Amino acid sequence: xxxxxxFVSIDIEGIEGISDTLExxxxxxxxxxxxxxEHIKMVFDEVFDLFxxxxxxxxxxxxxxxxxxxxxxxxxxxxxxxxxxxLYYMMTGIDSEFDAxxxxxxxxxANSPGGVLNHTYAGAVIHRIxxxxxxxxxxxxxxxxxxxxxxxxxxxxxxxxxxxxxxxLKERGTRFLVTKNxxxxxxxxxxxxxxxxxxxRKILQDIKSANRSEFKPFNFEPPFEIEIEMHYPQxxxxxxxxxxxxxxxxxxVIYRDDNYLNIYNMLIALTKLAASTLT
Numbered sequence: 001x002x003x004x005x006x007f008v009s010i011d012i013e014g015i016e017g018i019s020d021t022l023e024x025x026x027x028x029x030x031x032x033x034x035x036x037x038e039h040i041k042m043v044f045d046e047v048f049d050l051f052x053x054x055x056x057x058x059x060x061x062x063x064x065x066x067x068x069x070x071x072x073x074x075x076x077x078x079x080x081x082x083x084x085x086x087l088y089y090m091m092t093g094i095d096s097e098f099d100a101x102x103x104x105x106x107x108x109x110a111n112s113p114g115g116v117l118n119h120t121y122a123g124a125v126i127h128r129i130x131x132x133x134x135x136x137x138x139x140x141x142x143x144x145x146x147x148x149x150x151x152x153x154x155x156x157x158x159x160x161x162x163x164x165x166x167x168x169l170k171e172r173g174t175r176f177l178v179t180k181n182x183x184x185x186x187x188x189x190x191x192x193x194x195x196x197x198x199x200x201r202k203i204l205q206d207i208k209s210a211n212r213s214e215f216k217p218f219n220f221e222p223p224f225e226i227e228i229e230m231h232y233p234q235x236x237x238x239x240x241x242x243x244x245x246x247x248x249x250x251x252x253v254i255y256r257d258d259n260y261l262n263i264y265n266m267l268i269a270l271t272k273l274a275a276s277t278l279t
Contacts, residue, residue: 001099001100001154001207001208001209001210001211001212001214001215002051002052002099002212003047003051003052003053003099003100003207003208004051004052004053004054004055004099005053005054005055005056005097005098005099006047006053006055006056006057006098006099006100006101006102007056007057007059007091007093007094007098007100007101007102007146007151008040008043008056008057008058008059008101008102008103008104009058009059009061009090009091009101009102009103009104009142010036010039010040010058010059010060010061010062010067010068010103010104010105011061011062011090011103011104011105011106011107011138012024012032012033012035012036012062012067012105013062013105013106013107013116013117013118013119013158014104014105014106014107014116014157014158014159014162014179014180015035015036015039015104015105015157015179016035016039016179016180016190016191016193016196017032017035017190018032018035018105018116018117019116019117019180019186019187019188019190020186021117021186023035024062024063024117026062026063026064026066026067033067033068033069036062036067036068036105037068037069037072038193039104039105039157039179040058040068040072040073040104041072041073042193042196042197042200043102043104043157043200044056044073044075044078046197046200046201046204047204048075048077050201050204050205050208051204051208053077054077055077055079056077056078056079057079057080057081057093057094057098058078058079058080058081059081059090059091059092059093059094060080060081060082060083061089061090062105063084064083064084065081065082065083065084065086066082066083066084067082068080068082070082079093081093085268085272087265088145088261088264088265088268089264089268090138090142091142091145091146091264094145094146094149094151095149096149096150096151098149098151099151099212100151100152100153100154100155100215101143101146101151101152101153101154102153102154102155102156102157103139103142103143103153103155103156103157103158104155104156104157105157105158105179106138106139106156106157106158106162107119107137107138107158107159107162108137108158108159108161108162108164108165108182109129109135109136109137109138109165110123110126110127110128110129110137111127111128111135112137112161112165113161114161114182114184114185115159115161115162115165115182115185116159116161116180116182116185116186116187116188117185117186118161118185120136120137120138120141121138121267121268121271122271122274122275124231124275124278125230125231125235125271125274125275125278126228126229126230126231126271126274127229127230127231127251128228128229129141129226129227129228129229129267130226130227131144131220131224131225131226131263132220132221132224132225133225133227137162137165137166139153139156139158139162139165139166139169140165140166140168140169140218141264141267143169143174143217143218144218144219144220144260144264145260145261145264146217146218147217147218147219147220147260148219148260148261149217150217151217152172152173152174152215152216152217152218153169153172153174153217153218154173154174154175154207154215155174155175155176155177155203155204155207156169156174156175156176156177157176157177157178157179158176158177158178158179159178159179159180159181159182159188160178160180160181160182161182162176163176163178168218169218172215172216172217172218173210173214173215173216174215175203175206175207177196177199177200177203178191178199179191179196219260220260222258222260223256223257223258224256224257224258224259224260224263225254225255225256226254226255226256226263226266226267227248227252227253227254228252228253228254228255228267228270228271229251229252230251230252230253230274231251232251232277233250233251234277235251235274235277236249236250236251236252236253236274238273238274238276238277239253239270239273239274240253242270242273244256245266245270253270255267255270
């Protein structure tokens, strides 16, 4: 498979070396964005060595999207999206021109029975998200955006629990680089960087030798219904003020649409709106 044009969305919780909430909190002195940069540099070094890449677009996708330093990878092929709010959030910049997408440093979802720092978009807001009745995490939801543009997600890096949640993506050819094995929500057995690099190269070589047809974009079946269960009733109450957003019980809202991008953007907007009740 060729990777001429690559889209990359990067988060922090699934990065090797990260186990504590404070290491992922941008305002805390223990915050470790340097580990994000080390991870993505490792990936880019291998990608540029193996593939004839013409352009990479990186969406800095943790919190407000201000984690990676400007020019963190000094190469004219690497373009960097940062800041928030922004349309499509973790997937800003993707379109049908890309050959493939990588999700780096991703984590398991809010309803995972394990996984390091597991949550879905906003741990203080969301308890569970379903699309058409099926529980989903960020990797699956974001893959739906890539799929809208007919772009396959060919590589995801994160902990072992994330991989266990993503059979629906593995069925479409997605390869997983397991960065650490979760012991608890705040603990993990970390893989040595040298081991990760060898595993990464093997995975990338496998991707390169594979046919494009082995990697299939992920799409949910329309019509779409997203159900968002929140932690507090006032969150669902406030979100239900938006036309077409229906309240279900005390903690949950539902939104329906025939366009998946509208579903995704509404999810991001409702998450931000619900978070405003915490202040």
